[in-house]
Amino acid sequence: MTDTNSIGLPESSAAQLAEKLNQLLANYQTFYMNVRGYHWNVKGQEFFQLHVKFEEFYTDLLTKVDEVAERILTLGYTPVHAYSDYAKLSRIVEDKDVSDGQSCVKGILQGYQTIIELQRDVLALASDADDEGTADQAGQYIREQEKTIWMLNAYLGR
Template sequence: MDIGINEQDRAEIAQGLSRLLADTYTLYLKTHNFHWNVTGPMFNTLHLMFETQYNELSLAVDLIAERIRALGHYAPGSYADYARLTSIPEAEGVPRAEDMIRQLVEGHETLCRTARGLFDVAGRAEDEPTADLLTQRLQTHEKTAWMLRSLLEK
């Protein structure tokens, strides 16, 4: 494979993207869970908001996995892989709506940190497609975290 990025850099980028994929999939599952189980006076608003968010995360999972494949590596795809790679904790039980929001803010902020951690190697390897993907993910996660955070203001 000769796409202008050496094997060592491709492997390092794919490894980082695998962590991003695991975080994204874990947050997708958490958001979908909260969509199904939210209750309270903000039910309709949160139910619809969470649906929009998990749909976006579902599309992102595919984009990230396909970038890993384009770099010549296999994308992780099992719960065991994701549990080993993610830095986002699973929800315990069914939290109250406000705690769901707080957990999702933390999840999106975690994804921002995971994505930011990949810019150095992508830049060093002149891997613009990965850098572009990371920029798009950051824009989405920062905006979503801001919107969710706004719901927590008194």
């Protein structure tokens, strides 16, 4: 009997990674729903600009939800898929009834900051486990989202 999974990672490392990735998945799902709500409910003079931008964000987040879930499956584990699990695992909280553009952008900024922090934890675990696949995925997401944070801060005049 071997103590490695089907892609050659130690089972203990794969289990830790899957647990951390499930936390990331829960945060992505909650963040996705927040951004979807911002898209639906934003009002004001910047409606047209923000409505389109928010759709771009939530479309990308939904892609990442799928990719994170598939990485968990690749590691040999099951992705969480119930809203009750997301509520327990997510550090991002539901943001209800927000329609002011500035508040929506601030919510997105905070969401990305949380996601990046979690992905850095995933990256550290993956690096320690010599899990190049998970490390590469997390690294790509971080690079992309750091630029998004810069642009959101610029939009807010920071």
